[in-house]
Amino acid sequence: MQERTNPTHLVSTIFPSPHHASLSNSPSTLEQRPSGLSGMPIGLMDYISDCEPSTGNPTILAINIATSFKNAAAGSNVSLSLQWTPxxxxxxxxxxxxxxxxxxxxxxxxxxxxxANLPRFSLLGYLEKIEEGEEKAMGLRKCFMKAHPDARYWLPGNRIHESEWVRLVVQDVYWIGGFGDRAYIGWIPVEEWKNVTGEEVESVRLPxxxxxxxxxxxxxxxxxxxxx
Known part of the structure; x- marks a missing residue:
């Protein structure tokens, strides 16, 4: 997946409800967010990598102070939009x-x-923390920095921002292959998404x-x- 799309993508979340916003040390309080944002979606660019190709779950380096990850921590589901740029x-x-x-x-x-004539798709799901033992076994640092060398400055353990590895656990996939008279537009069963092999990906040539x-x-x- 990583080699066939851009390494930066749009992560979309929803601002938390008033209940979450009223909690002490909430994102709304610390950021002085405007009122009335509850339930509003926001999409922000983020780095991803394909460090678990056998699962179909993208790897994300979550900066905990960032809006997307604050919203996710408050209970928001997440969508990740990817597109092909020739x-x-x-x-x-x-x-x-x-x-x-x-x-x-x-x-x-x-x-x-x-x-508008090129493939793009959205992955919908939730974020799940990748534990330290998994991180080492998966070689996440090496995998992630292959696509994002500059990410070395905010890897987990850095002295600037608290960060952690997370995976987007994919629950649904929506695909737009291009113009509807010649390309598939619609939902892809998540089982099919998770069972696609590297060989199958490489056998396809994109425009x-x-x-x-x-x-x-x-x-x-x-x-x-x-x-x-």
């Missing part, structure tokens, strides 16, 4: 022959590919992994007023 731009882009202005903006394209790929191609394109 290393190479397509050799041909989607063009609209009827409305050419839709294809570009002042002759410049802000993004060299159609992000843009190799140079010369076409962004969007199918028969009957002219009927839509589109061409490559």
């Amino acid at each position: 290393p190479y731009p397509p050799s041909s882009r989607i063009k609209n022959t009827r409305f050419p202005s839709f294809s570009s903006h002042n002759g410049k394209e802000a993004v060299p590919y159609s992000a 843009g992994e190799k140079k010369g790929w076409k962004e969007w191609s199918f028969e009957g394109l002219a009927d839509w007023g589109l061409e490559l």
Whole structure:
């Protein structure tokens, strides 16, 4: 998973209820959070790594002072959004022959590919602490710093912030493979997610992994007023 997606992803949580916010030393008190946040979702970037590939549960380095992990500690479930970003731009882009202005903006394209046409998915579940004995057996530090060398400064035991290793225990998976007329959009059974092998992952080629790929191609394109 790690090698096929970006190493940074969006972690979403929900702010705690008034009951939790009223507790002493609560995140709301310490951060002087505005009132009325209870039940509101918030998504923040975080580092993840695939240090337990056989389980399908991503590894996260939790900085306990960070909002996402305070919300999780207060009982929030967690969703992790991942997306595929191609290393190479397509050799041909989607063009609209009827409305050419839709294809570009002042002759410049802000993004060299159609992000809406690319795979992305969300993992839903809860955070579970990885105990110290497991950490050593799994070689988490080496695994995590392979993807995030700068994380060495806030690994567990650092003198700046209290941190710990956690796993996102995946309970549900929602997948968007691209445009709905040619790609699957919907829920994936969690058993299938957890049983995917490394060999199966490597057997799949995603758009843009190799140079010369076409962004969007199918028969009957002219009927839509589109061409490559």
